[in-house]
Amino acid sequence: MSEYIILSIFLFLGAFIAAAATVTGLLLGYRTKNTKNKMAPYECGMETIGNARIQFKVGYYLFALLFLVFDIEALFLFPVMMNFKEIMAGHTALPPSVVVIDLIIFIAILVSGLAYAWKKGILKWE
Template sequence: MLESYLPILVLVAIAFAFAVGSVVMSRLVGMKKPTAVKLAPYECGMPPVGTARERVSVKFYIVAMLFILFDIEAVFLYPWAVMFKRLGMFGFIEMGVFIVILLVGYVYVWKKGALEWE
């Protein structure tokens, strides 16, 4: 029984050895010339303004979660579109129900003002 897991164990050992070896070799061989420019935080090519400890509005996270939620909708639409003819009317009705549920959720968050950026 243990013999069947041996290839997996070997693969994990090789991956671990590669990860540790990469870190150790970069420490030993890598250049160590820190300058003020290299140590400065980099954000979109713009010099940083303020501290990195500023609080971010909760609205930012809400909009991000809503984007992910409605983006996943598109992920489910692609396979449905590929299999549309094979699924027939049943698949069409099921996707219609799916889209109606998402539309109700979209209208709900719209009415709640979650998409307003003030």
């Protein structure tokens, strides 16, 4: 029971510190008006040319999120593949069948995300 008390204290402290930092920034922060120059996109100190939303119909951020999804896929699959022999031999906490089913579900979710992105046209370069 004491583990849950310690966990709840840390969760409370984390939420309190995050809220306190946000409120402090709002109260003490320097406020400026939203001018045209302030709201303009900034990239590498160069003047922006064109509009990113026209080049990619859905925007750069979705392309970046797609990259992030597959980057995280590699991050999660790497340890499993490095220990695949031990997993299949049964030298881990989970049985091999559970690990294989988890991998199939994980990859199926990522493939469905890729199919959705492909359908939406995120991967088209114009």
